[in-house]
Amino acid sequence: MQFRQSRSVLPAVVIAAIVACxxxxxxxxxxxxxxxVIMVDDxxxxxxxxxxxxxxxPNLDRLAENGLRFSQFYNTAKCHSSRVSLLxxxxxxxxxxxxxxxxxxxxxxxxxxxxxxxMTGKWHLDREPTDVGFDRYFGHLSGACNYFLGDNTFRLDxxxxxxxxxxxxxxxxDVDYAIDFLSDxxxxxxxxxxxxxxxxxxxxxxxxxxxxxxYEGVYDAGWDQAREKRVAKxxxxxxxxxxxxxxxxxxxxxxxxxxxDVRRDFETKRMRTLAAMIDRVDQxxxxxxxxxxxxxxxxxxxxxxxxxxxxxxxxxxxxxxDKDPTDGSVSWSDxxxxxxxxxxxxxxxxxxxxxxxxxxxxxxxxxxxLKTDPGAIHRQPAHLIDVMPTLAExxxxxxxxxxxxxxxxxxxGQSLRPIFDGGEIERAEPLHFKFAxxxxxxxxxxxxxxxxxxxxELYNISNDRIEMIDLATEEPERLAALxxxxxxxxxxxxxxxxxxxxxxKEAKLPHLNPEWTNFEKDPGGDGRIRSKAKKTAAxxxxxxxxxxxxxxxxxxxxxxxxxxxxxxxTFTGDDPGLAFDAFDPAIASGPYQLQFRLFSAxxxxxxxxxxxxxxxxxxxxxxxxFPVDSDRKWHDYTISIPTEARMHQLRLDVSxxxxxxxxxxxxxxxxTGKTLIDLP
Numbered sequence: 001m002q003f004r005q006s007r008s009v010l011p012a013v014v015i016a017a018i019v020a021c022x023x024x025x026x027x028x029x030x031x032x033x034x035x036x037v038i039m040v041d042d043x044x045x046x047x048x049x050x051x052x053x054x055x056x057x058p059n060l061d062r063l064a065e066n067g068l069r070f071s072q073f074y075n076t077a078k079c080h081s082s083r084v085s086l087l088x089x090x091x092x093x094x095x096x097x098x099x100x101x102x103x104x105x106x107x108x109x110x111x112x113x114x115x116x117x118x119m120t121g122k123w124h125l126d127r128e129p130t131d132v133g134f135d136r137y138f139g140h141l142s143g144a145c146n147y148f149l150g151d152n153t154f155r156l157d158x159x160x161x162x163x164x165x166x167x168x169x170x171x172x173x174d175v176d177y178a179i180d181f182l183s184d185x186x187x188x189x190x191x192x193x194x195x196x197x198x199x200x201x202x203x204x205x206x207x208x209x210x211x212x213x214x215y216e217g218v219y220d221a222g223w224d225q226a227r228e229k230r231v232a233k234x235x236x237x238x239x240x241x242x243x244x245x246x247x248x249x250x251x252x253x254x255x256x257x258x259x260x261d262v263r264r265d266f267e268t269k270r271m272r273t274l275a276a277m278i279d280r281v282d283q284x285x286x287x288x289x290x291x292x293x294x295x296x297x298x299x300x301x302x303x304x305x306x307x308x309x310x311x312x313x314x315x316x317x318x319x320x321x322d323k324d325p326t327d328g329s330v331s332w333s334d335x336x337x338x339x340x341x342x343x344x345x346x347x348x349x350x351x352x353x354x355x356x357x358x359x360x361x362x363x364x365x366x367x368x369x370l371k372t373d374p375g376a377i378h379r380q381p382a383h384l385i386d387v388m389p390t391l392a393e394x395x396x397x398x399x400x401x402x403x404x405x406x407x408x409x410x411x412x413g414q415s416l417r418p419i420f421d422g423g424e425i426e427r428a429e430p431l432h433f434k435f436a437x438x439x440x441x442x443x444x445x446x447x448x449x450x451x452x453x454x455x456x457e458l459y460n461i462s463n464d465r466i467e468m469i470d471l472a473t474e475e476p477e478r479l480a481a482l483x484x485x486x487x488x489x490x491x492x493x494x495x496x497x498x499x500x501x502x503x504x505k506e507a508k509l510p511h512l513n514p515e516w517t518n519f520e521k522d523p524g525g526d527g528r529i530r531s532k533a534k535k536t537a538a539x540x541x542x543x544x545x546x547x548x549x550x551x552x553x554x555x556x557x558x559x560x561x562x563x564x565x566x567x568x569x570t571f572t573g574d575d576p577g578l579a580f581d582a583f584d585p586a587i588a589s590g591p592y593q594l595q596f597r598l599f600s601a602x603x604x605x606x607x608x609x610x611x612x613x614x615x616x617x618x619x620x621x622x623x624x625x626f627p628v629d630s631d632r633k634w635h636d637y638t639i640s641i642p643t644e645a646r647m648h649q650l651r652l653d654v655s656x657x658x659x660x661x662x663x664x665x666x667x668x669x670x671x672t673g674k675t676l677i678d679l680p
Contacts, residue, residue, distance in 0.1 A: 179288070
């Protein structure tokens with residue numbers, strides 16, 4: 001089965017050329033369009049006012065009222081992979097994951113068309129923005145940071161930036177520098193492209209005092225009532241076709257009235273903080289809009305507001321739960337209960353490929369370019385992979401087929417300009433969804449989805465957007481065809497390893513994730529379900545040294561010797577490698593780096609797999625590819641491990657066949673390079 005990954009645009013190009021030749025005077029009077037792309041982090045589908053929320057977001061509501069909303073705009077359900085898709089027009093694995101080694105970025109494409117390219121905020125990929133096309137950058141390279149204190153990954157134009165010890169809040173700083181960058185760019189008399197990647201409302205949950213005070217008492221009634229009100233508002237707005245009620249509360253989320261007083265108090269404060277963080281994002285977007293208006297640029301600036309995934313359910317570690325989260329000393333994690341309410345009316349969350357994980361708000365505002373009615377809602381599916389090709393068409397830029405030092409793969413997204421012009425698009429191929437073991441595919445009205453690699457489910461999204469009526473039994477042939485297409489696209493489009501495309505396993509119902517909130521314990525410390533499993537395990541007899549899992553072990557077709565800390569490996573067959581079992585539960589949460597020196601006399605590139613829970617077994621965790629120099633010389637390697645969770649297991653393959661290799665100085669570090677674990 002072959003998949004076409006780019007659509008011919010020759011007719012449009014020919015027409016554009018004819019128009020340009022015949023109307024040079026008109027063209028000379030049409031200034032190039034500026035571009036502002038805004039991405040927020042872990043935003044629920046119903047979190048902002050124009051998508052059903054009670055949070056005050058007047059600036060986003062204004063963009064929607066005068067622009068275009070999408071009711072079925074998709075992401076990848078995860079932070080870093082969505083950023084890859086947004087910037088490259090490709091699925092994350094196809095682009096080379098965080099390395100971007102098989103892709104070009106929108107900054108590189110628009111730069112060639114004469115644009116100043118600017119970015120502020122969260123990066124969460126390899127290298128730095130100024131290495132891949134951005135002229136200016138302020139922000140943090142990490143996947144998350146303390147909003148008041150920052151972290152060691154902050155950069156300003158490629159140089160280390162020391163975060164001020166007082167008067168700093170990341171969301172505000174992102175826009176401070178964005179406005180400064182715009183001011184400088186205007187002096188160059190050329191169009192600009194600004195990408196603002198807010199870290200909010202991603203954990204840690206921390207809010208400015210004045211924003212936190214604003215939402216006192218708003219969430220005292222709890223998540224059941226909040227979800228009911230949000231869905232009622234969505235129906236009133238006409239946001240969703242065929243949805244007249246939400247999906248029911250799942251078994252893993254208790255009724256609000258059943259919670260203890262101490263639990264209700266903490267959960268109320270958590271949602272109050274999230275609302276304050278989202279409110280602040282809107283305020284800062286308002287500052288940007290005011291700056292554009294003052295410069296006379298709002299009319300001809302294409303503004304695109306998107307999110308990287310749905311609300312986050314991962315309840316990791318919260319400290320000082322009795323205090324207010326209004327300075328850098330208090331740090332709270334997310335709530336599964338509130339994630340359920342925030343993703344109204346859908347099911348599930350970030351990382352899951354159900355609508356709750358992959359469907360988020362998307363607003364386009366462009367008075368000079370949109371032909372749709374103000375406030376229109378577009379109901380065709382679209383995806384983050386469509387952003388880059390759309391920007392290229394709007395800017396009159398070419399997406400290259402070759403680029404220095406990279407082996408490019410075709411763009412899978414397609415331009416949404418026909419939608420901006422009041423029409424529709426014909427999707428060239430189904431939309432593919434894959435992160436770790438969570439899977440999905442959308443082809444027309446039909447969607448197949450799998451929770452953590454378990455049994456596939458089938459839904460007709462046209463009349464069951466909330467995914468409640470599983471038609472897998474009634475439509476087995478349709479489901480089989482979708483799964484076959486998902487697998488074939490995984491191989492041919494994503495270039496994913498076969499081991500990550502294995503058939504689904506039997507479902508374990510009800511669905512659970514060890515990262516979700518453990519509501520049986522009082523707030524504070526580790527809030528996850530997995531902490532309950534640890535207590536049970538603690539009652540087991542103590543293991544002898546011989547029974548404990550070894551820190552490193554050789555996998556199949558691998559002979560391993562360790563001499564003076566150097567790992568000496570002989571590979572005798574296919575798929576060799578090393579496995580590192582059961583890291584210390586006390587290891588800090590990610591993101592991580594795996595650093596080592598490698599001497600290779602074996603063929604093939606490398607792969608890294610990792611898991612973040614006790615239920616997932618390797619190689620079913622997240623897979624990362626990396627190139628290996630097999631030239632019998634020592635080389636240094638640093639591989640980014642993009643997770644905010646704690647790593648549980650790790651597998652490292654530095655070859656895919658027969659040969660020999662040596663590894664030394666193997667260690668796991670945090671995102672700044674601080675050593676967390678020395679291996680072996």
